Amino acid sequence: MVLKPQELALSNIGMVQAVNLKSSTSFSSIMSFDNEKQQALNKIRSDKSKKGSVDIEILELVNLINSHPDYYTTSSCAGRIMLFLESARKKGSAWLLLSHEPLTLQAVKRSIKPTKETLWLRMEPPILHICAKSMDAAEKLLNMANDAGFRRSSILGLKKRIIIEIMIPEKLDSPVAEDDKIIVDEKYLRTLIRHANLRLRISRTKLKKFQKSFYLFSKTTNSIKNSKNPTIISTPSKTIYADELKKSV
Numbered sequence: 001m002v003l004k005p006q007e008l009a010l011s012n013i014g015m016v017q018a019v020n021l022k023s024s025t026s027f028s029s030i031m032s033f034d035n036e037k038q039q040a041l042n043k044i045r046s047d048k049s050k051k052g053s054v055d056i057e058i059l060e061l062v063n064l065i066n067s068h069p070d071y072y073t074t075s076s077c078a079g080r081i082m083l084f085l086e087s088a089r090k091k092g093s094a095w096l097l098l099s100h101e102p103l104t105l106q107a108v109k110r111s112i113k114p115t116k117e118t119l120w121l122r123m124e125p126p127i128l129h130i131c132a133k134s135m136d137a138a139e140k141l142l143n144m145a146n147d148a149g150f151r152r153s154s155i156l157g158l159k160k161r162i163i164i165e166i167m168i169p170e171k172l173d174s175p176v177a178e179d180d181k182i183i184v185d186e187k188y189l190r191t192l193i194r195h196a197n198l199r200l201r202i203s204r205t206k207l208k209k210f211q212k213s214f215y216l217f218s219k220t221t222n223s224i225k226n227s228k229n230p231t232i233i234s235t236p237s238k239t240i241y242a243d244e245l246k247k248s249v
Helices: 005-045 056-066 105-111 135-147 186-220 242-248
Strands: 071-077 080-085 095-099 119-124 127-132 154-157 162-167 172-178
Touching: 005 056, 005 071, 005 127, 056 071, 056 127, 056 186, 080 186, 095 105, 105 186, 119 186, 127 135, 135 154, 135 162, 135 186, 172 186
Parallel strands: none
Antiparallel strands: 071 127, 080 095, 080 119, 119 172, 127 162, 154 162
């Protein structure tokens, strides 16, 4: 089809308007991402969790991610081992022991006790939720995570924000007491603790590998020195017992 001069002029005007609209939308999206990132970082700095700060074992990685203009963290955990009652699945506060470091038999024995409801020993692997500015940025992050061994990583949302969940299937769960009695002997308890500690160490190794990959990626794209985001601070991790948890609830 051959367009007449007047039609061609109108067509060109439409193309210019479309390009301007696309540019405006892209600029708006960038501004929205930057604003949301600033709000998210402010929330992290005023952490209202029981611990009250980012886990120190993952702090360097969190700061590294937040220093990149295409990403920011919305939540993170460096991995942990805990004793908790069945009611904690719903209430989230019935913990008897919580540690972000490998545990000793003595620490667990200090907290384990006969309970009417089921008492669980659990090891949870590290987990990160990261918002990406674009699908391209999300894919790059997923590739780095998979290469580091985080095989359960995925994109959770696409509508309002692009959220990537980075995790690995290293979880361990075992009941240790119920019906007002301890159901494991010391030998088996020692075995459970050994496996929980081993899985925590393995997951931390993968976390370090991911951190190294992200650092090299950021260095290559010159993202580190161009960052204007202030760092997030943390406090040293320690084993927390039931009485300390009650004070922080």
